[in-house]
Amino acid sequence: MGKGDTLEIAPTPSAYRSVMEEYGYEMGKVIGNGSYGTVYEAYYTKQKVMVAVKIISKKKASEDYLNKFLPREIQVMKVLRHKYLINFYQAIETTSRVYIILELAQGGDVLEWIQRDLKLENLLLDKRENVKISDFGFAKMVPSNQRMHSSPSYRQMNCFTHLSQTYCGSFAYACPEILLGLPYNPFLSDTWSMGVILYTLVVARLPFDDTNLKKLLKETQKEVTFPSNYSISQECKNLVLQTLCQATKRATILDIIKDPWVLKFQPEQPTHEIRLLEAMCQPPSTPNRHQSLEINT
Template sequence: AAYVSVMDQYGYQIGKVIGRGSYGTVYEAYFTKQKVTVAIKIISKKKASEDYLNKFLPREIQVMKSLRHKHLIAFYQTIETTSRHYIIMELAPSGDVLEWIQKSGPCSEALAGKWFSQLTLGIAYLHSKGAVHRDLKLENLLLDKRENVKISDFGFAKMVMPQSQPAPSPSYHMMSCFAHLSQTYCGSFAYACPEILLGLPYNPFLSDTWSMGVILYTLVVAHLPFDDTNLKKLLRETQREVAFPANQPVCDECKDLVRRLLRQASKRLNILEVLKTGWVLKFVAEKPTAEIKALEAV
C-alpha cells in the first residue's frame, strides 16, 4: 500500500491493525529513530466526510496537541499528504476496559476504584483546560502495560470557551454547542445524558460526568445501566434513579457516587466534586492537589 512508503520515509514501520474508527484505521508501528512502538491513526481523505476533515479532525488535533497528562493518550506528531492524514500517538498495549470486562466480568472494588480515579484525574485535567471529551465510553479507556487508564479518541472533543470571555449569548453558544452534539452522539446513546437525548441545550462538562457515571456502573456491574436498543425506553430509564442488581456486592459509597452522577444536570456532580468524593480519594495514588487547584481557578 502507498502509505507504507510514506511512513518509511518518516522512520515508521507499520505493524498490525489495532483499531478501526469511522474514518480511520489505527495501526501499531515501530518508530526506528527513537526505538519505540507507537499507534498511528491513518485517515483516508477519500473515505472521510467533508465535515469530518474540515471540522472534527482539526479540532481533534488541536485538542490533543494542547494536552499532556499521564491519563490521556499522548500525541506525538501529525503528517498530512495529498491523500491521507497520519496521527501518531502513544500506544496503549493492553487493550481497552470494555474488552477486559467482557472477558473477566465485574471489577473488584479496588480495580474499579483505580480505573475510575484515573479517569477522574484525566477528565479533571481536561476540564481545567476548558476542553470537553464528549465521547467517554469503556472502549475509549485504553490500558498501558501496567493496566493504567489512558483516555483516548478525541474525535468529538473540543475547547469550550472559558467562562471568563463574554460569549455572544449563552443561548446562542449552547445551541451551537448542541447542534454539533446531536450529530456527535451517533454511536454512544447508552452513555449520553438525558438532556442530549431530549435535544435540549446542555452543559458539555456535565455531559462528560454523566458518561463517567455510566462507566462506573458498568465497571462494577459488568453491564450498562440503560438499554439503548430502544430510544423511548432509554429516555424513560435515564430519568429514573438507577437500580443495582440485588445479587452483586457493590459498596454503598460507590452506588451513591453513581447515583450522584446519573441524575438531572442541576443536581449532577461536576468533575471537581467527583474529585473530592471520599470514594475517589481513597483510590487516588497521590493527593490530586494540582488538579483541584487548576479546577478551582476555572
C-alpha cells in the same frame, strides 16, 4: 490507541507504507477500524519505540469531520499532556490521507477486561495496566475564567453556563439532554458518561438498555438501580447516583474529584487539580447548588 480486537491482519497498503517509511515508521498489523480509517501498530525507528498510527481517508471522511472535528481533535491532543491520557506525537497530511501518530497502549482496552459487548474502547491500558483515555474526536477548546477579564459577558462562560449543540457519542453513554436534542452543558454530559462507565465497571453491564430509544429515554429519567447480587459500597453507589441524574442536580467534575470514594483511591490529595478546577468551575454570582464551590479570597 489500544491493541483491542484485531479486526484483520492484512498487509499494510503500499501507499501507507511508503509515506510512513519516509518519516521513519515501520508499519505493523491492524489494531482497530473506525468510520473513516484504520489504526495500525508501528515501530518508530528514530526513537526505537512502538506507536499507534491512525490513518484517516479523506475520501471516506465527511467534509464536516475533515474541516471541523479533525482539526479540533489535533488541536486538543497537541496541548493535552497527562499521565492518564494517550499522548499525541505527530500529524502528517497528504493529499488523500491524514496520519496521526499516538502512544500505543499495549494492554488493550478496558472492554476486554469486563465483557465483550460493552463500548469501553476509549479507555485503554498501558503495559502496567494503568488506564489511559483516548479518542478526542469530539473534543473542543473552551476558554477558562482565568483568561476572561475584559468582557463581563465572557466571564460567564465556564463549566456551569457553557452549552454545546453537537449531538455525538453512543446512545448508551449519552445524557438525557443529548438524547432529547436539547442544548447541553458538555461538562455535565461528560460526568453523566463517567457515571455510565463507573456503573459498568462495578456491575459488568450497562445501566441502560440502548436498543430502543424510547425505552432508553424513559430509563434515564429514573434513578438507576443496582443488582442485589453485587456487593457494592454505598459510597460508590452514591457517586453513581450523583452522576446519573438530571443536569440541575448532577455532580460536576469538581464534585467527583473531591468525592470521598474517589479520594480513597488517590495516592495523594489532588490539590493542584482541585485548585485548577475551582478556578474553572466558579459558578456565576446567581446562587445555585454549587455556590459552595467558589474560591474564598
